Amino acid sequence: MNQGITRRAALALGGASLGLPAARAQEGWPGGPLRIVVPFAAGGSTDAVARLVSPGLTQRLGHPVVVENRSGGAGAIGTDVVAKARPDGQTWLLTFDSHAVMPDLVPNLPFNLTRDLDPVMLIGGAPYVIATRPDKPYRNLADLVAAAKARPDGVSYGSTGNGTIGHLTMMLLQSRTGTSMPHLAYRGGGLAVNDAVAGHIEVMIGSAALVAPHIAGGTLRALVQFGPTRLPALAAVQTAEEAGFPGLQAEAWWGVFAPAGTPAPIIARMNAALRETLTEERVRQQMEETQQARLALSDPDTLRSFVDRQVEVWGRIVRENRIKAD
Structure with missing residues (x-):
């Protein structure tokens, strides 16, 4: 290996040369x-x-x-x-x-x-959750996919940032359904929620922690959750697997x-x-x-x-x- 010993090995050798094996190093821990x-x-x-x-x-x-x-x-x-x-x-x-x-x-x-x-x-x-304003015409994931197929690039979604797991989940969903949905990347969950509640975007994706209070308060409706099983707080909402997308999980x-x-x-x-x-x-x-x-x-x-x-x-x-x- 032309890069020499790894950092881990160097640390181990350094400790040995100083007479500080792991057993002794831990005795005084924490040290402050x-x-x-x-x-x-x-x-x-x-x-x-x-x-x-x-x-x-x-x-x-x-x-x-x-x-x-x-x-x-x-x-x-x-x-x-x-x-x-x-x-x-x-x-x-x-x-x-x-x-x-x-x-x-x-x-x-x-x-x-x-x-x-x-x-x-x-x-x-x-789990990550797709949610929408209650007066939008989507009640579940099938409705959202059908709308995205009927209106290519016409159904926008927001996420909490470019490259976040929520964004990547939507990219994977589009790949599996052959749809194209414009992405709005927000610099934080609060901003995405605000625009979803106001109806400026069709749907948003965020963690259950982010959207659950708004779902409970009636300002957002959950369409699907991406966990392996349903959360107690979202007991009426299908998982993606239940909605016909096996293996599609995002938490x-x-x-x-x-x-x-x-x-x-x-x-x-x-x-x-x-x-x-x-x-x-x-x-x-x-x-x-x-x-x-x-x-x-x-x-x-x-x-x-x-x-x-x-x-x-x-x-x-x-x-x-x-x-x-x-």
Whole structure:
């Protein structure tokens, strides 16, 4: 291998040369305040999840856990901060589903998802949902597809941004139905919801957490949800599979990562602290009701396999459609 030893191997050798094997390195952990880097601006779902778990982590780990927002580059700027941080268990990444599309969406990434980050936990996910204003003539996905076929380029949809999983889901849907729908990329979910409620766009796609309050309030109607099963809050709404599109699933998800080389015992302790925090009744209820999340609370290997699959599925759509980040 002409690039020499990998970063992970170098870290392992460096630790050995200093006489600090993983067993000793973890003894003093945490060594002070910890930070959870959220690679998006404050106010979004990822920020909300990080701030929801930080008090419980503080209690269990015995040191303050501070949330740090480092937005930009479709999540790449904050992720790079963690990828380049010392692997001492003091810095963690809590990120969103866009993590899996960065390699294909953002040119010249300064890090490698697999090489520079270690998986910690898949927290859970919430399905994407297509919704429309109730007075629009669509009651389900079949109605929307029929209208798009009847009026090529006449049925517009909004998403929360170019290259987001919602956008890519609509691209996949159009590919499978032979339709063409103009895309309006908004810089945030609130703006997309506002225009959908006002009727400026025919439909929008967003996470269940984003649209569920408006569906419950009667200002939006859900046409389809893209999870594996129906959410309790959307029990009357078909999944895409039920609507005749097998394998068409798309979920917003939240995952935790550490800088590559972080000792496995430290990752295991953080995983356990996250699990204990997220199974508290109050926290679990907020995740299920506010974020419409199905909790996974996985082990690290499950997150690694999950991200590999996400990169494969969504990266292909990015490449095939030559999509670039805003």
